[in-house]
Amino acid sequence: MIHTEALTRTFRSGKDTVEAVRGIDLDVAEGELVAFLGPNGAGKSTTLRMLTSLLPPTSGTALVAGTDVVADPAGVRRRIGYIGQKDGAGHSYRVGDELVMQGRFYGLSKSESVERGRQLMASLDLAGMENRKVSTLSGGQKRRLDIALGLIHEPPLLFLDEPSTGMDPQNRANLWEHILRLRAERGTTIVLTTHYLEEADTMAERVVVIDHGRIIADDTAEALKAEQAGDHLWLSVPAEDADAAVQVLARAGEQLERTPAAGTVGLRYRVAHGTGTLPRLVLALHDRGVTVAEASVRRPTLDDVFLNLTGRSLREGGPALTTTTEGQPA
Known part of the structure; x- marks a missing residue:
């Protein structure tokens, strides 16, 4: 067409x-x-x-x-x-x-x-x-x-x-x-x-x-x-168990963030198929003696895709990348 x-x-x-x-x-x-x-x-x-x-x-x-x-x-x-x-x-x-x-x-x-x-x-x-x-x-x-x-x-x-x-x-x-x-x-x-x-x-x-x-x-x-952004897992574990948790999570995906907070550490990872991966990771952490206090999965958006490709947001309201000329939009 x-x-x-x-x-x-x-x-x-x-x-x-x-x-x-x-x-x-x-x-x-x-x-x-x-x-x-x-x-x-x-x-x-x-x-x-x-x-x-x-x-x-x-x-x-x-x-x-x-x-x-x-x-x-x-x-x-x-x-x-x-x-x-x-x-x-x-x-x-x-x-x-x-x-x-x-x-x-x-x-x-x-x-x-x-x-x-x-x-x-x-x-x-x-x-x-x-x-x-x-x-x-x-x-x-x-x-x-x-x-x-x-x-x-x-x-x-x-x-x-x-x-x-x-x-x-x-x-x-x-x-x-x-x-x-x-x-x-x-x-x-x-x-x-x-x-x-x-x-x-x-x-x-x-x-x-x-x-x-x-x-x-x-x-x-x-x-x-899936290709450009991937699912994001976020888990909160006791601070003393953070290193052990990192060893388990490293086999599942890429670490994006490690945030200490009041006796706990928040860990954010990029993984494939987050909803299926999270239960297996919680079980694997349990087997290592690591208690997971909180856990969540965030599915990527198309804005995440663009951010990964260009380093900028695709959201409406962002700055125009080029100026218009002769009355025509670029």
Whole structure:
């Protein structure tokens, strides 16, 4: 569904050249749900804008839904749906009119547009709102309307650029329920950018991590967490037994921290399969005469993966890594 080779984009900033995207090689298969992750300024938005034909690449090639983004950008737009970060419907228009107008833009007849709009509104819990002005909808309803607008022409590929940013947890959950149900019904390929790491972790089949304009990791969330971060075990043992505990724990993983505290020592280790390893370690420590006062397992997050890869946090609110130029996000 998507194939790129050495895709780049540079911007001019005065006399300087800013490399926003530096040679992206990417393949997305039909039916996949792929999440792009990266801090502000990593190149996510620029990559998405090139794949949706909104921004021409400086060099390299990109085929989207079988169409070249440079040779036939209009053909790309006919074959994709795009849900941006801001509301797409006109606030002073009626919901039903916006859907019909969108369908007509894509070459559907009026009757086809009305029927497709009716089906989508039913699927997205918007039924009965045809005559309401967009401005009267709640934030969650407006985002679901955006999804309907992006799907009116039944595209095989849907781009979601931070679709749930600013929504409360309940509306985020409801939106994802609708997206996943529509995907299951229609087999739509979805490319997602998000600042919510939990969304990428639980929803996406693949996670593509972008930093400084390059792909630095591409795998399932579970594989990335196991390879790059690992589970963390924390155990508290009596101070006099700490050395004996270290000897046992050294065979299980890598020591990350040793913290003395009021007659005890806290030991933190990186291990594989923490929930299965912890009971065996507690038994092994017991056999050595070491009493474990407390123990816990912390599963890694995608932020841990990025921290391990780059030494920086992926969390929203971190500093931008590059500046924007000529009005375009890097």
